[in-house]
Structures are given as structure tokens and as C-alpha cells.
Amino acid sequence: MYRSHSRITASNPSRLIKRLCNHWRHKFAVQLDEQGGDIELPLGRCSLRASEGCLHAQLESPDQAKLPQFQKVVAEHLERMAGDEPLVILWQTEAGAAPAVQNAENRTLDSRSRYGTVSRTFHWLMALLIVWQFLKLGDRIGEGEHWVGQTLVPWHVSLGAVLMVLVLLRIVWSLSQLKQRPLHEPATAWLVKGGHLALYGCMLLMPISGVLYLVGNGYGLRVFGQQLVEKGPEVAWAASLGSVHSPLAWLTVLLVLGHIGAALYHRLVKRDDIMQRML
Structure with a gap:
């Protein structure tokens, strides 16, 4: 599984998470609670968490080649949900895939x-x-x-x-x-x-x-x-x-x-x- 994350400054991160989850709820599987939201897209899984003044976004994709596209899709939708509030979204991609042993474990167990x-x-x-x-x-x-x-x-x-x-x-x-x-x-x-x-x-x-x-x-x-x-x-x-x-x-x-x-x-x-x- 290939991952990237971003720490995004936002005035109301919880509201932003709720708006994006509700926007995508009619198309994808969404889980929304007090801790944040998880969205299952064809490109992978998007996990959103809120803290004081910050929105933490983490992406997981089984296809490394599709990760940049995944980042772009999520960033564009977050910016749209934020309206007039400017967002600075910089993605940090984690180093490659997990070791071969970890990959075998992931294939054995279920995932999102x-x-x-x-x-x-x-x-x-x-x-x-x-x-x-x-x-x-x-x-x-x-x-x-x-x-x-x-x-x-x-x-x-x-x-x-x-x-x-x-x-x-x-x-x-x-x-x-x-x-x-x-x-x-x-x-x-x-x-x-x-x-x-x-x-x-x-x-x-x-x-x-x-x-x-x-x-x-x-x-x-x-x-x-x-x-x-x-x-x-x-x-x-x-x-x-x-x-x-x-x-x-x-x-x-x-x-x-x-x-x-x-x-x-x-x-x-x-x-x-x-x-x-x-x-």
C-alpha cells in the first residue's frame, strides 16, 4: 500500500471534513464520526482527521502510479469545499511500498x-x-x-x-x-x-x-x-x-x-x- 499525507491549515477543519464526506456520500462508501471521516474511492482510501486549526489528510492507494492523481482529486475537492478560504495543500509521499513481508500480510488480511x-x-x-x-x-x-x-x-x-x-x-x-x-x-x-x-x-x-x-x-x-x-x-x-x-x-x-x-x-x-x- 502506498501512502501520502498532508497537514492543511483550516479555520474550521471539522466542517470541511463533514462537507467533503457529505459531498461524496452519494457515490462512495463513507464513514463520518466525531473523530473524522474515511472515504473509499476507486483510487484508494482517504482518511481525514481534525485538530485545532488543522486538517490532517492521509491517502492510501494500492497503485503507486495513481497516487499523484489521487492527491490531485482530493486537493481539488477540499479547495472546492473550502469556498473562499485559501488552502495550502502540500503532499508528502511516504517512502515507497512496505517491505515484502508487510505486503504479504496485507494481501492475506482484508483491507478497506x-x-x-x-x-x-x-x-x-x-x-x-x-x-x-x-x-x-x-x-x-x-x-x-x-x-x-x-x-x-x-x-x-x-x-x-x-x-x-x-x-x-x-x-x-x-x-x-x-x-x-x-x-x-x-x-x-x-x-x-x-x-x-x-x-x-x-x-x-x-x-x-x-x-x-x-x-x-x-x-x-x-x-x-x-x-x-x-x-x-x-x-x-x-x-x-x-x-x-x-x-x-x-x-x-x-x-x-x-x-x-x-x-x-x-x-x-x-x-x-x-x-x-x-x-
Whole structure:
């Protein structure tokens, strides 16, 4: 990450920060509180803090070549927000990028500009396995008498167990990264968070309901060739709870399609960097 900062004399720095944050709020993710403001732009992150008679601005960009442009954009907007008050904005660029070890750490962890290696690995690995699980719906075609039904679908239960472990690990990891992950656009943040919570809920409930269905109907539970639960008598309450497995599967399909549609909308229509954060 490449950084630069500037100490700007201003008569009312808090007011200046508030005006700039409110100006950019309709386009970018903004956090504004008593300490200052943080703005996520396509060029990087802009952090603004106020002290007595001074505004402290710090810029962070993953692209060194774009840092001068980033400085110019922020300076021009600050001058515009200041109105008739002249501002002297001199940027001091920190010496190059961080050492290679620090870069590796930044790539592993989440940041305000993008998701780290761990989060992206969880996302794409689980996406692949969930699509594989959807192949189970193909059993309804020709009663599963085809290559997909005979070769890939038999792994359904075992992969469900893997997904249960992965979603638990992913929830723990997401909570640990919550304060430093990319921000959502304020206007749609509630919709994005609601969709993600619904998707996480389905990913967690799907394997649980699947286990209840198998055990409740006396089929037992066999994972990667190991019989974890023996076949036995039916358990009415477990079978009843497990019956939600199929409706949950269709709900998950709709949520995944909505997730893909939203990503493509940002990429093709809004042309922002939202999708790039997970690539």
C-alpha cells in the first residue's frame, strides 16, 4: 500500500471534513464520526482527521502510479469545499511500498480497498462447492440416470459436510476482519448486509437440515466412506426439521443468482470496483 499525507491549515477543519464526506456520500462508501471521516474511492482510501486549526489528510492507494492523481482529486475537492478560504495543500509521499513481508500480510488480511487472500479463498472455494451441490437438482432429470447424476452427485453428502466446516470457519474469519473490510455504499448497505446474512444462514442451515433429513428418515450418515451415524429407526422430529432442506435449496439458488446479478450490475452498469474486491 502506498501512502501520502498532508497537514492543511483550516479555520474550521471539522466542517470541511463533514462537507467533503457529505459531498461524496452519494457515490462512495463513507464513514463520518466525531473523530473524522474515511472515504473509499476507486483510487484508494482517504482518511481525514481534525485538530485545532488543522486538517490532517492521509491517502492510501494500492497503485503507486495513481497516487499523484489521487492527491490531485482530493486537493481539488477540499479547495472546492473550502469556498473562499485559501488552502495550502502540500503532499508528502511516504517512502515507497512496505517491505515484502508487510505486503504479504496485507494481501492475506482484508483491507478497506479489497478482500484478502483468505477471504477470497473461502469465497471461491465455497462458490465452486455450492455450484457442485446444485447438481443434485439434476436428479429430477431422467431420475439421475446420466453422467452427472452417477459421477458427481454421489459426493453430495460428503461435500455438504465439508461446506458445514467451511462456513463455520468463514464466519469466524469474517468476524475477525469485520472492522477492516471494504465498506458498502450507504444507500444500499442494508440490502447488501441483508442478502449476505440470508446467504450465510442458508449455507449454515442447508447441511444441518440435510443431516437431520438423513438421520430422521433412518438412512444414517456416511461421509467420505466413513459411517458416522448408523442406519436405524426413523426419528420423527428430525425428519420433520430435515424436510426444510429442499425449500432451503431453492432459496439458496435464488440468493446465489441475486448475488451474481448484483456483482454483474456493478461491473457492467455502474462500472465500479465492487467486483474487483473479490478477484
